[in-house]
Amino acid sequence: KHIVVIAGDGIGQEVTTVGKQVLDRIAEKFGHEFTYDEALIGHAAIEATGNPLPEETVTKSKQSDAILFGAVGHPKYDNDPSAKVRPEQGLLGIRKALGLYANLRPIKLFDELLHSSSIKPEFLQGADILFFRELTGDVYFGEKGRKDDGNTAYDLMIYSRYEVERIAVKAFDAAMTRRKKLCSVDKANVLESSRLWREVVQEVAKRYPEVEVEHQFIDAAAMLLIKDPRRFDVVVTGNLFGDILTDEASQIAGSMGMLASASVGDTTGLYEPIHGSAHDITGKGVANPLASVLSAALMLDISFGMKAEAEAVVDAVDQVLKAGFRTRDIADANTPKDLILGTEAMG
Amino acid sequence: KHIVVIAGDGIGQEVTTVGKQVLDRIAEKFGHEFTYDEALIGHAAIEATGNPLPEETVTKSKQSDAILFGAVGHPKYDNDPSAKVRPEQGLLGIRKALGLYANLRPIKLFDELLHSSSIKPEFLQGADILFFRELTGDVYFGEKGRKDDGNTAYDLMIYSRYEVERIAVKAFDAAMTRRKKLCSVDKANVLESSRLWREVVQEVAKRYPEVEVEHQFIDAAAMLLIKDPRRFDVVVTGNLFGDILTDEASQIAGSMGMLASASVGDTTGLYEPIHGSAHDITGKGVANPLASVLSAALMLDISFGMKAEAEAVVDAVDQVLKAGFRTRDIADANTPKDLILGTEAMG
Ligand SMILES: CC(C)[C@H](C(=O)O)[C@@H](O)C(=O)O
Ligand SMILES: CC(C)[C@H](C(=O)O)[C@@H](O)C(=O)O
Numbered sequence: 130k131h132i133v134v135i136a137g138d139g140i141g142q143e144v145t146t147v148g149k150q151v152l153d154r155i156a157e158k159f160g161h162e163f164t165y166d167e168a169l170i171g172h173a174a175i176e177a178t179g180n181p182l183p184e185e186t187v188t189k190s191k192q193s194d195a196i197l198f199g200a201v202g203h204p205k206y207d208n209d210p211s212a213k214v215r216p217e218q219g220l221l222g223i224r225k226a227l228g229l230y231a232n233l234r235p236i237k238l239f240d241e242l243l244h245s246s247s248i249k250p251e252f253l254q255g256a257d258i259l260f261f262r263e264l265t266g267d268v269y270f271g272e273k274g275r276k277d278d279g280n281t282a283y284d285l286m287i288y289s290r291y292e293v294e295r296i297a298v299k300a301f302d303a304a305m306t307r308r309k310k311l312c313s314v315d316k317a318n319v320l321e322s323s324r325l326w327r328e329v330v331q332e333v334a335k336r337y338p339e340v341e342v343e344h345q346f347i348d349a350a351a352m353l354l355i356k357d358p359r360r361f362d363v364v365v366t367g368n369l370f371g372d373i374l375t376d377e378a379s380q381i382a383g384s385m386g387m388l389a390s391a392s393v394g395d396t397t398g399l400y401e402p403i404h405g406s407a408h409d410i411t412g413k414g415v416a417n418p419l420a421s422v423l424s425a426a427l428m429l430d431i432s433f434g435m436k437a438e439a440e441a442v443v444d445a446v447d448q449v450l451k452a453g454f455r456t457r458d459i460a461d462a463n464t465p466k467d468l469i470l471g472t473e474a475m476g
Numbered sequence: 477k478h479i480v481v482i483a484g485d486g487i488g489q490e491v492t493t494v495g496k497q498v499l500d501r502i503a504e505k506f507g508h509e510f511t512y513d514e515a516l517i518g519h520a521a522i523e524a525t526g527n528p529l530p531e532e533t534v535t536k537s538k539q540s541d542a543i544l545f546g547a548v549g550h551p552k553y554d555n556d557p558s559a560k561v562r563p564e565q566g567l568l569g570i571r572k573a574l575g576l577y578a579n580l581r582p583i584k585l586f587d588e589l590l591h592s593s594s595i596k597p598e599f600l601q602g603a604d605i606l607f608f609r610e611l612t613g614d615v616y617f618g619e620k621g622r623k624d625d626g627n628t629a630y631d632l633m634i635y636s637r638y639e640v641e642r643i644a645v646k647a648f649d650a651a652m653t654r655r656k657k658l659c660s661v662d663k664a665n666v667l668e669s670s671r672l673w674r675e676v677v678q679e680v681a682k683r684y685p686e687v688e689v690e691h692q693f694i695d696a697a698a699m700l701l702i703k704d705p706r707r708f709d710v711v712v713t714g715n716l717f718g719d720i721l722t723d724e725a726s727q728i729a730g731s732m733g734m735l736a737s738a739s740v741g742d743t744t745g746l747y748e749p750i751h752g753s754a755h756d757i758t759g760k761g762v763a764n765p766l767a768s769v770l771s772a773a774l775m776l777d778i779s780f781g782m783k784a785e786a787e788a789v790v791d792a793v794d795q796v797l798k799a800g801f802r803t804r805d806i807a808d809a810n811t812p813k814d815l816i817l818g819t820e821a822m823g
Contacts, residue, residue: 210674317554322630355702
């Protein structure tokens with residue numbers, strides 16, 4: 130299998146280095162051969178080439194069997210709303226170029242981290258949610274611009290039937306292999322694009338009579354996710370609402386540093402932590418690499434169909450946590466100092 | 477003072493009845509005269525007149541000194557995405573007609589409810605956030621529609637400089653009277669309307685050098701709100717992001733049933749609970765009326781400048797909670813059954 134590593138910005142480099150090491154160890158143990166290439170994106174690509182998504186990155190990605198992705202972003206652009214070229218264009222561009230319309234974000238709490246969250250353990254125990262976030266449509270990709278001499282700015286929130294249908298099908302298929310519950314999240318009481326969303330999900334639902342379906346408005350969903358996380362099994366939603374809900378849901382898993390994601394479509398899959406570039410801790414060697422490690426596990430499972438290998442990785446994470454090891458973000462007041470590891474040691 | 481009561485749908489009727497009783501008691505105690513009128517909105521107005529916002533409701537509202545609002549919404553429309561006339565049009569319509577561009581949502585935990593949340597008390601103690609949600613712009617009011625024979629649906633997310641400026645000024649003014657911290661929430665790494673938002677907030681910030689300002693992306697904010705609610709003082713954000721964050725923030729206050737809001741602009745203010753019509757409990761007499769009572773307190777304070785009266789109401793709520801009384805939503809396993817009250821008794 131040929132894997133392209135796109136480390137990107139901030140802690141992206143540090144965490145994908147660990148993700149790659151884990152893939153190497155799996156290859157060794159299970160007798161596979163993984164070859165690697167690297168490619169630029171984001172701020173790193175802007176610095177090197179002026180372009181947040183060099184053509185070469187897209188070509189290499191298309192020719193690979195899977196992509197191990199780090200993060201993009203840089204504070205320089207965040208505080209300069211007028212910048213025309215931005216790191217995030219690299220990430221959005223590659224999602225679009227590869228047709229990665231389905232972003233799977235599993236939220237599962239490792240037993241050992243039951244007490245690391247700000248949420249009470251009795252509300253978390255047993256929570257297990259699989260988010261399907263639509264990834265190539267919505268207000269992310271609609272026409273955007275300025276008018277009135279720059280004094281008015283707009284972004285078009287837009288969805289077409291086929292876009293909603295294909296992500297809904299993926300979500301229902303997944304629900305059939307799980308607890309057969311699906312919650313679709315929209316804002317159909319206000320938005321026309323959400324009304325289309327709801328219409329299409331209702332139609333697709335007819336093909337899955339065994340799946341128990343509910344529709345929630347995004348505001349209520351944001352509340353229920355914290356109030357009663359266990360009520361959710363599969364959640365399907367649009368690009369923007371999915372972005373918000375899955376970051377929020379990271380508190381269910383104890384830390385953003387634990388959450389992996391898989392972006393899939395009709396071709397090469399891309400595996401990426403949910404966390405961002407985290408410039409505040411970049412280069413300090415303290416970032417939690419487990420989201421990248423768990424992203425590698427998703428790659429083994431989804432892109433390569435290597436179930437046993439994927440399970441071995443998840444088991445290893447579990448063992449390491451059971452042995453008491455923690456990175457800073459998942460340590461608490463009771464963690465002995467010598468069990469708090471840096472990125473490399475955790476790897 | 478002349479007050480229009482717009483009860484609306486679902487539990488709106490039950491809770492505003494209590495809100496009004498509290499206003500009457502204040503009038504009696506402090507020697508004021510409050511007169512009332514009623515007006516229709518939402519599903520109730522559609523049933524009676526075919527129109528979710530009858531002209532008469534707007535006229536009465538404009539002529540009043542303040543509006544006590546209940547809720548709008550009905551499951552019938554939620555499950556029928558193709559309905560053209562919808563209860564929510566009444567609420568959005570009156571916000572727009574009265575120019576209620578600033579929605580204040582104070583999130584404050586009553587000491588007695590420290591243990592009613594799914595969030596650990598040690599993360600909540602002392603949390604005190606004042607949200608300023610922009611209320612008459614954004615994707616709520618941009619052009620919306622269908623094309624491609626109904627197979628594509630869109631909503632325009634749009635902001636103009638003056639819209640951002642006036643809500644930012646209100647938020648900064650409030651920050652100056654509080655802990656002098658302001659967090660502006662947007663998605664400027666992806667959205668052009670958010671980049672304008674950030675630009676304008678940065679400009680307004682220059683006029684308030686004493687206020688410590690931070691900008692957060694909506695995904696990060698949704699996470700931080702749960703991870704560390706105490707880091708926030710004043711939060712200012714757009715209509716959609718404000719809708720989502722404030723519902724989520726209800727978990728900080730223990731229950732949605734505790735949260736009041738004030739919608740203000742240049743004329744008559746409208747006071748409304750954050751919770752919705754809650755048809756699942758309508759007519760059962762179990763709804764928590766305290767959000768309506770606290771909305772009445774905001775009315776006394778903001779529209780009538782009656783500080784002592786407003787404090788008396790908040791104190792009364794505090795006393796009632798201290799005495800151990802609870803509605804169902806804020807009761808827990810340890811609440812003695814005879815202290816769990818219905819809507820009327822809690823009033
Ligand atoms: C970096 C940003 C553009 C991105 C997004 O909003 O999609 C990130 O938040 C994510 O969730 O992958
Ligand atoms: C009922 C609905 C239109 C409304 C909104 O989204 O503004 C409600 O959720 C609110 O927060 O007041």
